[in-house]
Amino acid sequence: MTRYVIRRVLWVIVLLFGVISVTFVIFYLFPSGDPAVLRAGPHPTPQLLATIRHRLGLNKAWYVQYFDYLKALILHFDFGFSYQTHIAVRTQIFNRLPATISLAVGAAVLSLITAITIGTIAALRRRSPLGRLATGGAVVAISAPVFWVGMISLYLFATDIGKLAILPGAGSYVPLTHNPGKWFASLIMPWCVLAAGFAAASARLMRSSLIETLGKGYVSTARAKGISERRVIVRHALRVAIAPVVTAAGLGIGVLLAAAILTETAFNIPGIGRLTYDSIQVGDLPTMQGTVLLGACLVVVAKLVVDVVYALIDPRARSR
Amino acid sequence: MSIGPPELVADSETAAQEQFDGVDATEVGAPALPLFGRRLLADRAAMASAAFVLVLVLIAIFAPLIVKAVGAPGPYAADPSARDQFGDPTGPSPGALWPFIAMLAGAALATASRFAPVPPIKRYGWVLISGIAFLAGVALAIAFWPSAHHIFGVDKEFRDLFSRVLYGARLSLEVAAIAAAASLIIGLTFGLLVGYFRGSVGVAISRLIDALFALPLLLLALGMAAACKLARGCLGGVLHPGLAVVIVVIALVNSIFIARVMRDQVLSLREKRFVETARSLGTSNARIIFREILPGVLAPIAGYAALIIAQDVLFIAALSYLGIGIQFPRASWGAMLADANPVLGTAWWYMLFPGAALLLTVLAFNLLGDGLRDALNPRVSRP
Numbered sequence: 001m002t003r004y005v006i007r008r009v010l011w012v013i014v015l016l017f018g019v020i021s022v023t024f025v026i027f028y029l030f031p032s033g034d035p036a037v038l039r040a041g042p043h044p045t046p047q048l049l050a051t052i053r054h055r056l057g058l059n060k061a062w063y064v065q066y067f068d069y070l071k072a073l074i075l076h077f078d079f080g081f082s083y084q085t086h087i088a089v090r091t092q093i094f095n096r097l098p099a100t101i102s103l104a105v106g107a108a109v110l111s112l113i114t115a116i117t118i119g120t121i122a123a124l125r126r127r128s129p130l131g132r133l134a135t136g137g138a139v140v141a142i143s144a145p146v147f148w149v150g151m152i153s154l155y156l157f158a159t160d161i162g163k164l165a166i167l168p169g170a171g172s173y174v175p176l177t178h179n180p181g182k183w184f185a186s187l188i189m190p191w192c193v194l195a196a197g198f199a200a201a202s203a204r205l206m207r208s209s210l211i212e213t214l215g216k217g218y219v220s221t222a223r224a225k226g227i228s229e230r231r232v233i234v235r236h237a238l239r240v241a242i243a244p245v246v247t248a249a250g251l252g253i254g255v256l257l258a259a260a261i262l263t264e265t266a267f268n269i270p271g272i273g274r275l276t277y278d279s280i281q282v283g284d285l286p287t288m289q290g291t292v293l294l295g296a297c298l299v300v301v302a303k304l305v306v307d308v309v310y311a312l313i314d315p316r317a318r319s320r
Numbered sequence: 321m322s323i324g325p326p327e328l329v330a331d332s333e334t335a336a337q338e339q340f341d342g343v344d345a346t347e348v349g350a351p352a353l354p355l356f357g358r359r360l361l362a363d364r365a366a367m368a369s370a371a372f373v374l375v376l377v378l379i380a381i382f383a384p385l386i387v388k389a390v391g392a393p394g395p396y397a398a399d400p401s402a403r404d405q406f407g408d409p410t411g412p413s414p415g416a417l418w419p420f421i422a423m424l425a426g427a428a429l430a431t432a433s434r435f436a437p438v439p440p441i442k443r444y445g446w447v448l449i450s451g452i453a454f455l456a457g458v459a460l461a462i463a464f465w466p467s468a469h470h471i472f473g474v475d476k477e478f479r480d481l482f483s484r485v486l487y488g489a490r491l492s493l494e495v496a497a498i499a500a501a502a503s504l505i506i507g508l509t510f511g512l513l514v515g516y517f518r519g520s521v522g523v524a525i526s527r528l529i530d531a532l533f534a535l536p537l538l539l540l541a542l543g544m545a546a547a548c549k550l551a552r553g554c555l556g557g558v559l560h561p562g563l564a565v566v567i568v569v570i571a572l573v574n575s576i577f578i579a580r581v582m583r584d585q586v587l588s589l590r591e592k593r594f595v596e597t598a599r600s601l602g603t604s605n606a607r608i609i610f611r612e613i614l615p616g617v618l619a620p621i622a623g624y625a626a627l628i629i630a631q632d633v634l635f636i637a638a639l640s641y642l643g644i645g646i647q648f649p650r651a652s653w654g655a656m657l658a659d660a661n662p663v664l665g666t667a668w669w670y671m672l673f674p675g676a677a678l679l680l681t682v683l684a685f686n687l688l689g690d691g692l693r694d695a696l697n698p699r700v701s702r703p
Contacts, residue, residue, distance in 0.1 A: 015534055022535065026544045031551030032558075038551055129435050136365075139690070143683035145634055147641050148657055148675035151664055161665030254536030261542070262638055266661065276542075280643050283550045292543035299536040 004311055004318040012304045019296045020073060024066055027289045038285045039080070079290035082279070089290035093272060099173060100271035102183070103190055104260050111195035111202060112249060116242060118199070119206025123241075124233070126211070135207065141200035146259045150193045150266035157189060171268040187269075194263045198256060202245050210241040243314055250306030254299040356619070359695035364446075366691020369684040376681060380490040387483045390465050395483040395651045402474040409478055411669045413468035419461040426453020473669040476659060484651040485673050491652050492681065496632040499567045500625055503574030508621065510575070511582020516590055516609055526583060532576050538635070541569045545644045562647040566639055570632050581624060585617045619696050626689030630682045637678050653678045 036052045037044055053059060057068050072078040079089035118134050125131040156162055158169025172186040213219065214237050222236045223229070261273030268274065272291050279287035311317045360366060379386060384394075393399055402410045426449055433445035465471060472481035514526045548554040549561040559565050589595060590613065598608050639645030640654025653674040660671035 015531065018531055018535055019540075022540055023543065026540065027547050030544065030554045031547050032553045032555065139686055140679075140683060143630065143634075143686050144679050145637055145641075145654075145657075145675065145682070147638070148671070148678065151657065151661065151671050151675070155664055155668060155671065254538055257536065258538040258542065258638075262641065265642065276546075277642055280546050280549070285547070285550050288543065288546050288550065292539055292546075296536045296539050296543075299539065300534075303534070 001311065001318060005308055008304055008307055012300055015300045016297055019300060020070065020293065021066075023289065023293045023296070024069055026292075027285065028065065028069070029062065073293075079293065080286040082284050082287045089287050092275065092287060093290055093294055096271050096275050098175060099269050100257075100260060100264070100273060102176065102187060103194065103263065103269060103271060104256055106187060106191045107194035107198070107260070107263075108249070108253075108256060110191050111198035112245075114195065114199040115202030115206055115245065116238075119203040119245070120210060120233075120238065122203065122207040123210035123214070134203065138200040138204050141196045142204075144197065145262075146193060146197055147262040147266045149196060150190070150263055153189055153193055154266070170266070173267075173269045190263050190267045190269060193266075194256070194259055197259065198249070198252060201252070202249055205248055206241065206245045209244050210237060213237045213241040216240075243310075246306070246310060250303055250310065253302045253306070254296075257295050257299055356695050360691055363691040363695065365687045366695070369687035369691065372680070372684040373688060376489060376684065377493065379486060380493045383483075383486040383490045386486060390468075390471065390482070392471065392483045393480045395479060395487040396649065397480070398478040399470070399474060399480065400478055402470055402478050409474045409476055409667060409670075410470065411473040411667070413464075413470055413473075415460075415464040416468040416471040418464055419457040422460055423453050423457040426450055426456070429453070472673045473667075475656070475670055476663065476667075481656075481669065481673055484656060485653070485677050487651040488653040488656065488674060489677060489681070491646060491650055492633050492636055492678075495563065495567055495570070495636050495646075496629045499570040499574065499632055500629050502567070502571040503578055503628070504621065504625060506571070506575035507578025508582055508617075510579040512586055512609055512613065512617075514579070515583040515586025516605070516613065529576060529579050529583065533580050537573045537576065541573050541635075542639070542642070542644070545569050545639055546642075549644045561644075563650075566636060566645050569639075570635060574628055574632070578621070578624065578628070582617060582621070585620060586613055589613050589616050620693070623689050623692035623696060626685050626692060630685035630689060633678070633682050633685065 031038060036049045036058055039052050040048050057065055060068075077090055079093070081087070082089055082092060085092065118138070122131045122134040122138075154161065154169050157164055157167045159165045159167065159172075160169045162169065167189050168182070168186045169189075172182075174182045174186060176183045214233075219232060219237055222232045227235075257273075260271070261276050263269070264271045264273030265277045272295060276288060276291045276295075278284075279291065307317075387394055404410050430446035430449040430453070433441055433449055436442045436445060470480050470482065472485060475481055475484065510525070510529070514522050514529065516522075545565050548559060548565045553560050554565070559568060595608060595612050598612050603612075636645060636652070637654035637657070640652040641658045643655075643658065645654055646652040656674040657671060657678075660667065660674070664671060
């Protein structure tokens with residue numbers, strides 16, 4: 001197990017290095033404009049430009065710049081300053097992290113629970129109308145754009161504009177530490193909207209995985225022993241069938257975060273996603289860069305956690 | 321991902337498949353396609369989606385003609401007379417939506433009839449119901465549309481929403497098709513070469529593909545599009561914000577995905593007995609790749625292509641929704657939805673139609689992709 005963890009951690013370090021390098025290429029080498037002008041905001045003074053050039057070392061060769069960029073990031077955790085608010089990007093991101101984590105973790109838990117339930121029903125009642133409804137509904141949920149589903153649900157249920165005003169609408173987010181009740185209520189709709197697509201994708205996987213497992217020899221053996229069907233399914237089939245679903249969910253964390261950006265935008269939740277959206281609208285390159293970089297690193301680390309937890313549960317995963 | 325030696329594969333079906341593969345490849349290949357076709361034809365959802373995709377492509381190609389035929393003013397012209405008593409943009413003209421409601425109700429009824437307890441209705445009801453619904457839709461359209469000013473209403477700039485939704489289909493399919501084609505060519509080439517030639521360079525590129533695949537590609541693609549937009553151009557001015565960037569970004573992400581899938585397919589095919597036989601007969605590598613391996617991977621890639629187009633259409637819309645996709649004057653569904661966000665409570669039509677068009681398009685490609693994949697995979701049990 002220790003060897004497995006060390007191997008995974010080393011691989012994650014390689015990946016983090018990759019993320020940082022790709023971000024450098026995207027934000028420093030890829031754009032054709034003068035990086036100093038891009039970071040100076042809409043009204044650059046020559047003085048400000050000179051300061052930025054000096055601080056970023058823009059007149060040095062690209063590999064020196066890359067080295068400086070790495071040093072600032074790794075040693076000082078320095079993402080630069082937003083020219084819109086003149087606050088360090090790092091501070092801005094950390095202020096908004098709780099909202100995004102609330103949204104993403106809640107949606108992930110909700111989607112896994114829903115997926116396992118619906119996928120199991122769809123697998124056990126394959127030919128019944130209920131099973132077919134679940135299978136068909138899952139394809140629709142996968143195909144629906146998350147921001148549009150958000151808009152529809154706001155139109156239907158939000159207290160300010162909804163036809164059936166029962167839930168707090170856009171812009172109603174309160175931090176958990178201020179008011180847990182309101183925090184929960186304001187996140188019900190975003191959680192459901194963000195979870196729907198993922199629940200559908202996982203439910204489809206759960207269905208096919210369970211169908212495959214039920215055809216295996218050890219399930220027949222368990223049935224032949226004469227234990228109840230319920231026990232066969234819960235004890236012998238479900239436990240095995242869930243494994244690929246959890247693996248796929250771990251791989252889908254990146255997509256979840258990308259979808260969270262869209263959900264936060266639709267529901268006006270002050271998280272990293274909304275920060276990304278706002279920085280795009282005002283052309284705030286340093287903030288945009290920081291959110292993409294941090295988001296990508298978070299995803300890589302989250303995948304590591306999922307992998308290690310999975311290896312703890314299932315020893316077979318360690319040999320892979 | 322590991323490929324075990326065939327003799328250890330305990331699963332009887334796989335073992336049977338292995339023996340099957342030992343027979344001359346041409347004998348195996350010949351009857352496989354008709355079976356695939358029969359399975360696909362039997363999949364009603366896939367066939368309905370294929371028909372919808374065909375209609376969608378026709379709509380995209382003939383959008384200007386359709387707009388003219390229904391007397392709509394086109395996607396860019398503002399119609400300042402389309403105001404209600406408060407001076408706000410008007411919604412759909414009265415009666416203009418009946419054709420769509422009739423067809424939707426028909427589709428719902430046809431689906432429901434599959435569960436009817438009466439056997440003849442269960443078997444043939446859907447043909448009758450969808451036929452009637454289609455004719456009713458056409459009749460209602462002829463009755464209501466000539467007198468309708470704006471079938472879907474107008475947007476906040478008083479432009480005709482119906483025309484804009486149709487032109488949006490044009491744009492989505494155009495971008496998705498170009499990006500999918502580019503990524504198929506790149507991904508297929510890399511996948512084939514890296515999967516077949518397992519020298520040190522091949523293995524190194526293979527590892528690189530794995531590493532890239534492990535990165536959060538969607539986020540990085542989003543960052544790339546945003547950087548290009550904020551910098552007003554990239555790659556030394558070669559790429560300008562808008563269409564080109566969206567296509568390049570999507571093609572990059574997709575080709576990594578396709579290359580990986582292809583490589584895994586090729587890795588398992590190259591160990592098969594018919595490839596081994598060809599090799600022992602002294603067949604050249606090029607001939608083995610093109611005559612033995614390529615036919616085997618082309619079929620699964622058709623299913624992937626449909627699923628990838630579905631993902632692309634969604635991603636194009638998401639980029640436009642965030643304001644880093646297609647640039648302003650062109651009509652894109654994502655940008656229309658972004659504009660609809662602030663006026664959600666009042667102008668429901670502005671949100672409903674672009675979103676519904678997006679959902680139906682993605683759904684059709686997803687169902688088609690599922691159908692193709694299931695038809696090709698004999699081990700998937702039919703519901």
